[in-house]
Amino acid sequence: MTPNSSAPAPVSRPRRLGWGFLVIALVVAGVGWWSWRGGAGDEEVSHEPPALAEDPKRALGEAPSKADFGSVAALERRSSPGTEDMRVSVLSTEQRERLERRELWAERLERAKRTLESYVSATRYPPQSRSIREHPDQVVLAEPERTRPLSREHADVQLRLKQDRVFVVRDEAVHFFVSCEDAQRQPRPCQVLSASAHEAEHMPGAGAVPAVPVAFTDDGAGGDALAGDGIFTGRFQPSKQGFPLYSGTLRVDVRVRSDKAEGMAFLDILYTPSPPAAFTGKVREVLADGSLGLYLGINVSKAGRYVVAGRIDDESGEPFAHVSFNEELNEGPQEVKLTVFGKLVLDEVPTFPLKLRDVEGFLLKESGDPDRELMTTMRGYVHTTNEYPPASFSPAEWVSEERRRYMDEYARDVDEAQRMLDQTFDEEKRP
């Protein structure tokens, strides 16, 4: 079977004969299993096959299954007394052992085939240029929001905690939002009694810099959206509030009271005071090899591996693609290439011009804590492309040594599993 082929391998005559035998055995075993299962109670483990992603256009296709080889399900319960008795009466030890091997290799074959098919389908596009549907939590920049009990003693009072960013750079400020809810998730009055920012406890030398108070208000000012709505807002600007040189995790502790209940919570950010590189804001676009390359200007002051990601919307603002870059850059003026892959454009048919937005990046360190130095994110739309007719783009799939290597290996797995499965049928023909 070639890696590009999705057709099932031909079924050999011995296999057909063998399957006939297997079906008879399975029917017998299945009756035993069915009668056993009736009194055994609920299954603890789900044997549902992995389902298709809800959106049929999602490029991943179906996950390789490990438990959907329904025809052999009965054999899996070989320890059931009923099954054992029935099969012992029908099959010799050798036959039973062969059937178990057959079941095993059938399952392995099924999985190997699906793994191959899935991989071939998913790698039509390169990893750095994918449908935005494959990045469901990357469509917008992270603004995490969570709830937690106010305290162990007052688990019925829920704190709702939100922050408008996780990564903070240079003079940027982060806004935190704190409110309370009752057990039915309805708003409940509360107030922030105090809040302070400090170096996260795990950092070496933490505590050397004293904690800095952070004001939380519900007065409609300083980033608070609406006065008296029960949502307290705190604004924290590390560079101006005690941490101009600190790099790493900063933690803001908040003490909250709701009626007589009182508790503590914290919110974390990662702060970089001096970014290792800066986007220039200039974007150059080049149509080459059937794909659109967006070259982002970047001034690198610290060489190393840079991880950059952006989102591409179509003309109407509908999210279309997730584009990324993960390569080493030298010091000095450089360019980061974000690729809008040709086949992705042809398959998804976005309306032009496309718009690049929310580009974030960081210098990734091989080791250390923090493991990165952040760049200032370019929020909002960064660049609008020219308009290109479909003929400008190539329908060719992604080609790379990596893809070839994986497809070859997965194809070998299919071949091996098929061979081993066939072998169990061949053995039956021997005298």
Place this chain on the structure above:
Amino acid sequence: MKKLMGTAIAAATLLVGTQAAATNYTLWIHGRNGGGTQAGNYGDFSYWGPAGTAAGVNKKAVNWNGKESVGNQNARVRDALDCFCTGNNWCYIAAHSAGDLQIGYALSMYGGSARSKKNATPNASGVCGNTDGSTQTGWNIKWVNVASGAGGGSELADVGEWAVNEPLVKDLVTTTSRALYNHNTTRNVWFYMFAGAKGTLYSGILPGQDDEVVSYHSTGGVSGSSGSSQCNPGDWFCGGTLNTGTANTSDGRAKWSFHTVSLRDDGEAFNHYANGNWGGIVAKVREDVVKFAY
């Protein structure tokens, strides 16, 4: 013609020779612990259970300091991947708890980087020698099995239930875990998620179903910048039902790409703990690994 045939046979022989040298390995990446495992000793299975237990072909224990941050310790994981999963060798990966963060981070951050092909012969530090000096893009990984994955963090870290001065605990804060790397970028390698639900002690803290350490939103690979409340079917007090496979949760949350739920613990039978004997949800992953890692 003769010369052509000879060349073809030679090439085929070479290919067979190359294939004969190929070896599959099963790498076990553990989670948070007291830091007691021997980093670089691929035979130390003390985190998991008896080393003699079947756990996939050519099993190796990928040990790291289970108290330190992911960024600080990920090089240990990358060393193992370089050792056993480059060149002609291929790997099956099994991970537990924060081991999910480790392999997810490695693939997302370094899965497309140039890796030196290694000889699968580690030194005392767990680093292997180069083969021919050549490199390849990323590693050779067939799939990843995850027992109680903490890729989405745990609320036990959020509320200070664990030592706040432990670097790994900082990474396990749900919002931090989920921002640490793009979980959808697995280099097209599938993560099979095994989610346990035998948790009671922290039900007031861990949302939805949990295995006493990690909730379904993480163990089921549910995407988002923060956690959510996910349960088994029929539970009315949850935000949604964790569907098996790649399907969205019933309240519409997508799984991370290339993540599929292989086991949802409807019977609430499996807790988080390996318990030094391949126990809890690890037992189900081991069972699966034995079947499919060959």
